[in-house]
Amino acid sequence: MPIFAATTLGSLSAHSFLSLLASTDASHSLSSSFVLTHKSPSKRPSNFAARVSLSGKPEPIAGVLESSPSSPESVRRARRSADWKTAREYLDSGFIFKGRIEGSNAGGLLVRFYSLVGFLPFPLLSPAHSCKEPYKSIQDIAKSLIGSLIPVKVIQADEKNKNLIFSEKEAAWSKFSEQVGVGDVYEARVGSVEDYGAFVHLRFSDGFYHLTGLVHISEVSWDLVQDVRDILSEGDEVRVKVLDVDRDKSRITLSIKQLEEDPLLETLDKVIPQDDSAEPDSFGPKSDSEIIPLPGLDTIFEELLQEEGIEDVHINRQGFEKRVVSQDLQLWLSNAPPVEKKFTLLARAGRQVQEIQLTTSLDQEGIKRALQRVLERVP
The missing domain is CATH 2.40.50.140 (Nucleic acid-binding proteins)
Known part of the structure; x- marks a missing residue:
């Protein structure tokens, strides 16, 4: 059996593909089945390809197809042409086909589609296989799948270039994504x-x-x-x-x-615990006049004071962490409940964290909206 090139998704050699199709006898055409959303295929005599239209009705083929390798080439071409048409219908409809794995190569699996053989690249296999047998190589998994039926979707049906490509991932998405x-x-x-x-x-x-x-x-x-x-x-x-x-x-x-709990949605005491593990000078002076605001905070404070309902805003204290979350300035509204109309904000940049006290008549949602407006105005 010819081996397909598999360097890219659709790199099937036209010569190899045609050689493979020419060597396919009618017994192969009975080795696949498929699943339709609405109707099941009708029973067919053994000397017909087991193929139905997407409406669920048997689709006649030009002439009677004899299951013999000696069938006239014109009849085999008619069968393949009809099967390419069916492949395009699956592509357009998104229906799921259940194809038999007939072989593999370095890049993927060979999947029977009536008288045609298509290609399922390894990256388009469902993760169910590799997760079930995580210590197996993809090549060993492929060998174990030969002869089995798997649900796939047609994602490319190019008769001119003899490219018929399947995806098991797309079939799995159709089945499980709604969950x-x-x-x-x-x-x-x-x-x-x-x-x-x-x-x-x-x-x-x-x-x-x-x-x-x-x-x-x-x-x-x-x-x-x-x-x-x-x-x-x-x-x-x-x-x-x-x-x-x-x-x-x-x-x-x-x-x-x-x-996980966001460490910034608490108080400074939560971010930097006051225990023996804290650095001796983790907490700076409590006078905001002695604390240099993080870059950009001065402008934010000025804008906040322009918001209706905000009476006062100032830095209460600061601390220094052992880890760096971001060099950029981050501003958070603490989950700590307000005390006498005073809410807590936390500003962080690098290792430095500053606790900001906000006096306001707004509730928590009102503060969030005010902060959002301010941050949209501040460059």
């Missing part, structure tokens, strides 16, 4: 780790990992993360929270850090 909602929490396993974040496989109630989402580097930890690989490695078991589901682009955005 995923914003705010859901999943047990997950880390797949590939990139400079910008980590791709994480979600485990569903059946115990398998069907879908993959991205944890951006900014959602890995509350600490400043310079390299995701310092925190996460392939195969790590993690818990993630769903931040967004983009159904048009088949993307899931995840967070690890939002399942």
Whole structure:
């Protein structure tokens, strides 16, 4: 059997593909089945290709197809042409096809589609296989799948260039994505780790990992993360929270850090505990006249005082952390309850944290809106 080139998603040699199709006998055409959303295929005589139209009705083929390698070449061409048409219908409709794995090469799997054979690249396999057998190479997993039926979607059907490409990931998305909602929490396993974040496989109630989402580097930890690989490695078991589901682009955005308490949403005492572990001079003077505001705070204070309902704003005290979360200025409204109309803000840049006291008649939501307006005005 000819081996397809697999350097790119659709790099199937036209010569190799045609040679393969020419060597395919009719018994192969009975070796695949598929799943339609609404109707099942009708029974067909054994000397017909088991193919139906997307309406669920048997689709006639030009002439009677004899299941013999000696069938006229014109009949075999008619069969292949009809099967390419069916492939394009699957591509347009998004219906799921259940194809038999007939072989593999260095880049993916060979999938039977009636009289045709298409290609399923390894990156488009569902993560269920690698997560089930994490210590196997992708080549060993591919060998174990030969002869099995797997659900796939047609993502390319180019008869002219003889490119028929499948994706198991897209089929899994159609089946499982509706179960995923914003705010859901999943047990997950880390797949590939990139400079910008980590791709994480979600485990569903059946115990398998069907879908993959991205944890951006900014959602890995509350600490400043310079390299995701310092925190996460392939195969790590993690818990993630769903931040967004983009159904048009088949993307899931995840967070690890939002399942942990944000250290900045408390008081300075929470951020820098006053115990024996604290540095001797962690807390600076309590007179705001002796504290130099972090760069940019003076302008923010001036703008805050222009907001209706805000009576006074000043730095209460400051401290120095052992870790750096961000060199940029960050401003947070503490969860600490107000005392006599006084709310607490925390400003952080580098290792320095300043506690700001805000006297106002506004409630917490009103302060958030005022802060948002101010930050939009401040360059």
